[in-house]
Amino acid sequence: MIPNILSIAGSDPSGGAGIQADLKAIAATGGYGMAAITALTAQNTRGVKGSALTDPGMVAAQIAAVREDIRIDAVKIGMLGTAAIVEAVARALEGLAAPVVLDPVMVAKGGDRLLAPEAVAALRDQLLPMATVVTPNLPEAADLLDAPAAGSRAAMEAQAEALRARGPAAVLLKGGHLAGGESPDLLCDGAGRTWLEGARHVTANTHGTGCTLSSALATEVGHGRPLAEAVARAKAYIGAAIARADDLSVGTGHGPVHH
Numbered sequence: 001m002i003p004n005i006l007s008i009a010g011s012d013p014s015g016g017a018g019i020q021a022d023l024k025a026i027a028a029t030g031g032y033g034m035a036a037i038t039a040l041t042a043q044n045t046r047g048v049k050g051s052a053l054t055d056p057g058m059v060a061a062q063i064a065a066v067r068e069d070i071r072i073d074a075v076k077i078g079m080l081g082t083a084a085i086v087e088a089v090a091r092a093l094e095g096l097a098a099p100v101v102l103d104p105v106m107v108a109k110g111g112d113r114l115l116a117p118e119a120v121a122a123l124r125d126q127l128l129p130m131a132t133v134v135t136p137n138l139p140e141a142a143d144l145l146d147a148p149a150a151g152s153r154a155a156m157e158a159q160a161e162a163l164r165a166r167g168p169a170a171v172l173l174k175g176g177h178l179a180g181g182e183s184p185d186l187l188c189d190g191a192g193r194t195w196l197e198g199a200r201h202v203t204a205n206t207h208g209t210g211c212t213l214s215s216a217l218a219t220e221v222g223h224g225r226p227l228a229e230a231v232a233r234a235k236a237y238i239g240a241a242i243a244r245a246d247d248l249s250v251g252t253g254h255g256p257v258h259h
């Protein structure tokens with residue numbers, strides 16, 4: 001069975017991040033991709049030039065239209081923009097039995113904010129408890145916990161546990177921002193803690209890596225795989241997509257990965 005995967009995220013016209021990355025990753029990992037659009041951004045590989053948020057009622061209407069007609073096997077949540085959109089998404093997903101992968105998108109690779117600072121609390125209080133797995137990087141975890149970013153594996157373990165205490169069934173804390181040559185990720189779920197090691201690929205082309213990982217993970221979970229196996233497969237997928245990134249010639253800034 002091909003799983004139906006709903007991405008709730010913003011649009012990136014340069015095709016590297018947001019729903020464009022999500023739909024590519026979902027297709028490449030064997031899912032049928034759908035997208036409820038929370039925002040239009042005007043951006044390229046050099047940065048975000050502008051954005052227009054979707055009316056929260058229209059975000060809810062998109063999700064409701066999909067829900068009333070189509071079986072949803074997994075949801076991926078990315079850029080939300082404001083507390084009003086966070087609330088609309090939380091309400092629109094109420095009662096849905098499908099697993100939810102929450103990528104707590106806050107800042108684009110170039111440094112532009114994609115979530116209003118005052119919306120962080122809404123995301124933490126309303127969406128975190130609904131998540132099957134939340135996939136923060138170290139700065140995002142720090143923002144959610146209102147703490148300094150973890151600088152060691154011990155600090156990552158403490159922050160992953162602190163996030164899990166806020167309600168998600170599992171936390172995948174991405175260690176790509178740790179100093180040093182490695183990029184370890186930590187999965188914390190009811191079964192315990194698992195470190196997933198990863199070599200860091202040297203490339204400037206990492207635009208959309210968070211979107212890609214969370215969408216691949218939603219698709220793997222939508223296939224019905226257990227979470228630890230789904231995470232391992234999604235991590236292998238993004239690793240290969242980053243390794244292939246330099247095959248592309250897209251823009252002069254932080255280019256996309258190659259699906």
Ligand code: PLP
Nearest residue numbers: 010017018079108208209210211
């Ligand atoms: N969603 C949108 C619409 C974006 O534009 C971006 C970054 O530019 C992101 C999410 C997050 O991107 P990344 O996967 O690089 O963290």
